Amino acid sequence: MTNPNASNWVDRGLPAEHKLARCLAAYLGQEVVGSEATLAQQASTLAAMVAADASEVQVASYLRSLEQELGVQIPEGPLRRTMAIAIWHIAKAGQTRDRFISRAANPPLPATSTQVPLSQWLHERLAGGEPDSE
Numbered sequence: 001m002t003n004p005n006a007s008n009w010v011d012r013g014l015p016a017e018h019k020l021a022r023c024l025a026a027y028l029g030q031e032v033v034g035s036e037a038t039l040a041q042q043a044s045t046l047a048a049m050v051a052a053d054a055s056e057v058q059v060a061s062y063l064r065s066l067e068q069e070l071g072v073q074i075p076e077g078p079l080r081r082t083m084a085i086a087i088w089h090i091a092k093a094g095q096t097r098d099r100f101i102s103r104a105a106n107p108p109l110p111a112t113s114t115q116v117p118l119s120q121w122l123h124e125r126l127a128g129g130e131p132d133s134e
Contacts, residue, residue, distance in 0.1 A: 016094025017043040020087060027063070027083050028072050042066060050091035060084035 006012045009019050020043035021036075049059060060080050067074050074080060 010093050010097050013097075016091050017047050019090050019094075020046050023083065023087055023090065024066075027074070028066060028070060046087055047091045047094070050088055051095060054088075056081070056084045056088040059088050063087075 003011055004013075017040065021039040024039055024042055024046075046059060046062065049062065060083075063074075063080050063084055066072075067080075
């Protein structure tokens with residue numbers, strides 16, 4: 001379903017965590033983060049937050065805690081909020097794509113009844129009679 005030659009990460013099927021880690025590295029400074037494992041863990045945390053319906057304000061609060069933990073001086077306000085919005089949208093785009101692929105691969109089964117056909121059930125109810133018991 002994904003195209004390896006596509007121009008963007010969503011269509012190529014890359015995980016959102018990969019893109020989130022790259023954004024965090026750019027925002028926090030690669031030399032500060034120190035290791036790919038730390039970036040991957042922080043990216044997974046952000047993806048899980050968005051999956052749990054965290055808002056971009058909550059993502060911004062998490063970014064602030066990372067800044068304090070790593071001793072990074074980022075200007076207050078618009079930059080953090082802009083990065084939080086971008087991170088939220090990256091995570092949501094990945095979730096939406098994954099949900100779509102999952103539903104396409106496993107379509108829901110049609111609703112059926114093995115007891116009474118719908119037309120018979122409706123006819124009995126609309127005609128005002130009592131349904132037949134079998």
